[in-house]
Amino acid sequence: MSTQSSNQAQHICKVSLKGRALLNDPQWNKGSAFIEEERKAFGLVGILPYKVNTLDEQIERAYQQLKQRDTAIRQNSFLESLKAQNWVLYYALLQRYLKELMPIVYTPTEAEAIANYSHLFRRSEGLYLNYPHADIMEETFLDQIKGRNIDLIVCSDAEAILGIGDQGVGGIGISTAKAVIYTLVGGIDPARSLPVSLDVGTDNENLLNDPLYVGWQHKRLRGKEYDEFVDTFVQLVRKYLPHSLLHFEDFGVTNAQRLLDIYRDKHAVFNDDVQGTGAVTLATLMSAVGITKSKLSDQTIVVYGAGSAGLGIARQIRDAMVILDKIDKAEATKRFYLIDKDGLVTKGLVAKCEHAGWAEFERDDSECRGTSLLDVIRDSKATVLIGTSTHAGAFTEEVVKEMTKNNAHPIIFPLSNPTRLAEVQPKDAIKWSEGKALMATGSPFDPCDLPGGGKAIYSIAECNNALIYPGIGLGTMIAKAKKVSDGMLIAATRRLAELSPALKSHQGESGGQGDVRDSDGNLPPLLPDFGEAPHVNFEVALAVAQCAIEEQLATVDFELDELRQKAEIARWMPSYPKYEYDPKGNSGMF
Ligand SMILES: NC(=O)C1=CN([C@@H]2O[C@H](COP(=O)(O)OP(=O)(O)OC[C@H]3O[C@@H](n4cnc5c(N)ncnc54)[C@H](O)[C@@H]3O)[C@@H](O)[C@H]2O)C=CC1
Numbered sequence: 001m002s003t004q005s006s007n008q009a010q011h012i013c014k015v016s017l018k019g020r021a022l023l024n025d026p027q028w029n030k031g032s033a034f035i036e037e038e039r040k041a042f043g044l045v046g047i048l049p050y051k052v053n054t055l056d057e058q059i060e061r062a063y064q065q066l067k068q069r070d071t072a073i074r075q076n077s078f079l080e081s082l083k084a085q086n087w088v089l090y091y092a093l094l095q096r097y098l099k100e101l102m103p104i105v106y107t108p109t110e111a112e113a114i115a116n117y118s119h120l121f122r123r124s125e126g127l128y129l130n131y132p133h134a135d136i137m138e139e140t141f142l143d144q145i146k147g148r149n150i151d152l153i154v155c156s157d158a159e160a161i162l163g164i165g166d167q168g169v170g171g172i173g174i175s176t177a178k179a180v181i182y183t184l185v186g187g188i189d190p191a192r193s194l195p196v197s198l199d200v201g202t203d204n205e206n207l208l209n210d211p212l213y214v215g216w217q218h219k220r221l222r223g224k225e226y227d228e229f230v231d232t233f234v235q236l237v238r239k240y241l242p243h244s245l246l247h248f249e250d251f252g253v254t255n256a257q258r259l260l261d262i263y264r265d266k267h268a269v270f271n272d273d274v275q276g277t278g279a280v281t282l283a284t285l286m287s288a289v290g291i292t293k294s295k296l297s298d299q300t301i302v303v304y305g306a307g308s309a310g311l312g313i314a315r316q317i318r319d320a321m322v323i324l325d326k327i328d329k330a331e332a333t334k335r336f337y338l339i340d341k342d343g344l345v346t347k348g349l350v351a352k353c354e355h356a357g358w359a360e361f362e363r364d365d366s367e368c369r370g371t372s373l374l375d376v377i378r379d380s381k382a383t384v385l386i387g388t389s390t391h392a393g394a395f396t397e398e399v400v401k402e403m404t405k406n407n408a409h410p411i412i413f414p415l416s417n418p419t420r421l422a423e424v425q426p427k428d429a430i431k432w433s434e435g436k437a438l439m440a441t442g443s444p445f446d447p448c449d450l451p452g453g454g455k456a457i458y459s460i461a462e463c464n465n466a467l468i469y470p471g472i473g474l475g476t477m478i479a480k481a482k483k484v485s486d487g488m489l490i491a492a493t494r495r496l497a498e499l500s501p502a503l504k505s506h507q508g509e510s511g512g513q514g515d516v517r518d519s520d521g522n523l524p525p526l527l528p529d530f531g532e533a534p535h536v537n538f539e540v541a542l543a544v545a546q547c548a549i550e551e552q553l554a555t556v557d558f559e560l561d562e563l564r565q566k567a568e569i570a571r572w573m574p575s576y577p578k579y580e581y582d583p584k585g586n587s588g589m590f
Pocket residue numbers: 160161162163164250252253273277280304305306307308309310339340341342387388389390391415416417418421441442443463464465466
């Protein structure tokens with residue numbers, strides 16, 4: 001599935017582009033790293049300075065240039081330009097400075113880049129499917145995939161981007177960012193992925209009134225027209241790329257789960273906000289209950305913000321209680337209290353709002369004395385509090401203290417992105433809970449000091465779907481699976497939880513909610529560090545592929561050892577193969 005991989009540095013690649021056309025193609029350009037022999041063969045001698053650089057030298061130069069940009073958004077723009085020039089250098093730089101640069105190319109900085117998309121716009125990237133051009137969608141689609149082997153399509157209609165709402169055509173930025181992460185930590189060849197913007201208009205008044213807006217300046221389509229447009233696109237994917245993975249990102253709450261339900265049995269379709277977030281949060285919770293020595297089904301869970309992510313998380317954890325703890329689905333559903341902006345999701349609220357997806361979690365109106373977050377925590381005696389509301393600061397001191405009253409170790413996950421929208425700052429929750437809260441956040445935060453003096457710290461786990469979705473995608477692709485099943489998601493989750501430092505450090509200890517700290521007094525994080533994301537996602541991928549094979553959803557059949565070997569070979573790594581000129585070559589590897 002790859003044209004370039006780690007052990008292919010000595011391989012030869014036949015390339016048919018020459019001169020400036022070669023330098024202008026980011027997939028094939030090596031810039032100053034073209035060696036003498038290649039410069040002569042490809043007509044590059046007069047259009048490159050004399051010195052030949054190694055990839056290492058190029059990385060260091062690019063890093064120095066990056067550091068001259070004084071804000072995160074300027075660094076993001078610099079990296080966008082680099083990606084448009086040279087993929088190998090771009091990914092090699094990101095790989096070397098992974099932890100430092102992830103927040104620049106992904107959350108939180110990418111949200112800012114998307115919000116300013118039309119003003120920062122310099123060149124296009126990916127496939128723009130615009131509603132006014134719906135009549136020529138098939139030709140447009142075929143033009144873009146012609147001669148390419150696409151395994152992965154990441155698409156967004158941009159109604160609910162990264163916590164900042166409707167961003168219209170700027171949503172191409174989330175499709176490209178998610179595709180970048182697939183390559184960076186999932187090892188998926190960037191030439192084999194296609195980011196797509198489904199431009200169905202926008203309800204964002206600022207964009208509708210902005211003369212520089214580059215998308216379709218029209219109210220967002222709804223209903224039949226919207227459904228037909230999306231369906232035309234999905235049917236093209238099914239017809240022309242039947243073995244691909246179709247990743248949906250940042251759709252609005254009225255469409256996310258609905259579209260997933262329509263297509264998930266017909267094609268390998270994956271909704272990251274629903275399933276990826278559900279899976280990573282379940283893994284984080286498994287890690288937390290592992291160290292408190294309790295069971296998933298012992299928990300009473302309040303989900304604050306019952307949109308795509310909140311509902312996806314609730315369903316994923318509920319289904320895991322059924323599968324792993326073997327309790328009845330209705331019983332498991334009763335462990336959840338969902339709260340949205342009008343308060344607790346009750347029968348009365350559901351009747352009023354007609355919100356698809358809420359009914360299964362509705363509570364009796366009389367169950368809590370009040371419907372505010374504090375009321376619900378107090379009356380339900382919640383053990384777990386999850387935030388997916390974009391309501392910054394919603395988890396107040398009173399709320400955290402109420403959670404701490406009921407639990408030796410309250411589990412508190414403020415998952416809203418970007419950083420400024422987190423429901424609570426981890427350092428505050430740690431202080432208010434006197435160092436007892438077990439925490440994870442959606443965007444990266446610095447480690448917190450633990451109360452009680454000394455140097456003990458808590459490295460807050462980043463519970464972001466990027467720690468799992470590239471692995472789910474890679475596993476689905478390695479297995480060439482026909483669908484992404486619930487079993488595959490649970491397999492991914494279990495593997496991620498097994499890799500949690502917190503669980504590892506508590507293995508074999510006997511029960512109780514006693515001391516959860518390690519011998520240095522630190523609280524181990526609930527998830528592996530993002531710096532380990534490539535290894536973690538690789539392990540997740542193997543678990544997913546193995547499950548697909550066991551469930552007979554795969555179109556390959558390998559033992560685990562063979563699977564590991566194939567996956568390692570298939571992993572794309574940023575390195576330069578040697579080029580040979582071939583006028584008839586298709587620029588492919590042999
Ligand atoms: N950590 C992660 O991996 C992920 C984090 N997220 C974050 O979760 C948040 C929500 O994302 P989506 O579910 O996709 O958006 P969404 O728009 O589907 O859901 C947000 C929900 O929160 C509700 N809400 C808004 N204000 C509220 C308030 N004051 N109190 C209670 N509820 C309120 C909304 O009515 C809506 O139902 C975003 O910040 C997003 O970035 C989403 C996906 C993954």
